[in-house]
Amino acid sequence: MATSTGPSAPVPPEDTIEALMEHLIAPLLPLRDSGDDLPSARQQELVAKQMHAAVILYNYYHRKQFPSLEFLDFESFCKVASIAKQGLLKYMRHVNRCKEDLEGLNNLSITEELVMEACNVCTALDVSKNFPDVEGWPISKVAVFLVDPTKEKCLLHFSSITQGVWSLVEKVLEVPLQKLEERKVKRDASKKRTSDGPPVCAYETEEDIEHLAFSVVEQETGIGLSDLSILERHVTYSFGHEKESARLYNEV
Numbered sequence: 001m002a003t004s005t006g007p008s009a010p011v012p013p014e015d016t017i018e019a020l021m022e023h024l025i026a027p028l029l030p031l032r033d034s035g036d037d038l039p040s041a042r043q044q045e046l047v048a049k050q051m052h053a054a055v056i057l058y059n060y061y062h063r064k065q066f067p068s069l070e071f072l073d074f075e076s077f078c079k080v081a082s083i084a085k086q087g088l089l090k091y092m093r094h095v096n097r098c099k100e101d102l103e104g105l106n107n108l109s110i111t112e113e114l115v116m117e118a119c120n121v122c123t124a125l126d127v128s129k130n131f132p133d134v135e136g137w138p139i140s141k142v143a144v145f146l147v148d149p150t151k152e153k154c155l156l157h158f159s160s161i162t163q164g165v166w167s168l169v170e171k172v173l174e175v176p177l178q179k180l181e182e183r184k185v186k187r188d189a190s191k192k193r194t195s196d197g198p199p200v201c202a203y204e205t206e207e208d209i210e211h212l213a214f215s216v217v218e219q220e221t222g223i224g225l226s227d228l229s230i231l232e233r234h235v236t237y238s239f240g241h242e243k244e245s246a247r248l249y250n251e252v
Contacts, residue, residue, distance in 0.1 A: 010066035013058070017077070018084040020054040023164055029087040039090055046163075047091050048111040051081065053162040055118035056239050063127045071123075074116045081115075120242040132237050134245040138176035141238050141246040142213050144169040146221070147231075149252055155221065168248075171216045176244060177209075213249045228252070 010016075028047050039047070055077055063069045072080060078095045082088045089095065091111040108116065125132045145168055146155040156166040210233075214225045232250040 010062075010069050013070055013072060014080055014084070016058055016062055016069075017054070017072075017080045020057060021081055021084040021088075024050045024054050024162070025081075025085055025088065027163065029085060033087070044091055044110050047088070048109075048114040050163060051088075051091075051111050052114040052118045052239075053165065054081070055115055056122065059119060059122035060125055060127060060239075063122075067127055072119075074112070074119050077115055077119065078112060117241065118239070121239055124242050125237060134235060134237050137237070137243050137245040138178050139209075139235070139247050140173055140176040140240055140244040142171045142173070142209060142216065143246050143248045144213050144217055145248065145250045146217060147250070147252050151252070157220075169216055169220050170246075171212060172240065209247050210249070213247070213251070217251060 025047065028043070028050060055072075059071055059077070063071065075094075078092060082092060082095055088111070091109055093107055093109045094112050147153065155169065157169065158166050161167045161170065210230065213230075214228055217223055217228060218225065228251050230249055230251055234248045235245050236248050238244045238246040
């Protein structure tokens with residue numbers, strides 16, 4: 001019997017979302033309904049982060065493979081996810097409101113906020129493009145793809161950022177960096193973070209960002225700066241916020 005070597009046909013969005021909810025959300029939900037008790041703030045934050053990842057996985061990565069699939073906007077995604085896992089309704093405010101409710105999108109839960117943010121991220125990335133144009137996007141994250149000298153093994157963390165998902169070594173900048181200068185510049189003392197002012201990014205040059213990448217690896221693995229070298233460096237897109245980029249290093 002002949003088998004097709006082409007890509008498999010896409011499954012309906014509802015089935016995909018149900019699978020994502022089962023893998024990413026179900027482990028965080030109680031096995032039994034706890035009545036009218038609302039989830040703790042910590043629990044809501046955990047579920048919100050997982051929902052953010054689920055939106056990215058469907059609206060960007062899955063639709064990148066199957067462009068014919070429907071983009072699920074904020075309301076659509078929340079409704080489909082809540083049908084798949086009714087326990088999510090306790091994490092939703094907007095979905096539970098009547099259409100006549102005037103508060104609308106002004107009083108979202110943290111889960112709904114991150115779902116909306118992830119939808120905006122996916123819209124900005126645009127699955128129709130091979131690679132999004134990140135020119136001018138501020139750098140909000142440093143990520144390191146660490147390999148061994150043979151380049152046959154790499155370091156990934158499981159559940160360190162999103163539960164149930166492998167990820168690179170990463171560090172989020174306190175303040176997104178608008179532009180990397182190619183030469184080292186003298187920092188103005190007034191730009192340093194102070195207790196009575198907003199935080200200001202302490203990384204202004206390529207050297208600063210590279211040093212941060214080395215430091216993150218050393219913290220995670222104990223491997224010192226003298227034992228590391230950069231093979232490649234790239235600017236790529238970040239999924240944290242809309243129109244933000246990440247500095248990606250390939251180190252050995």
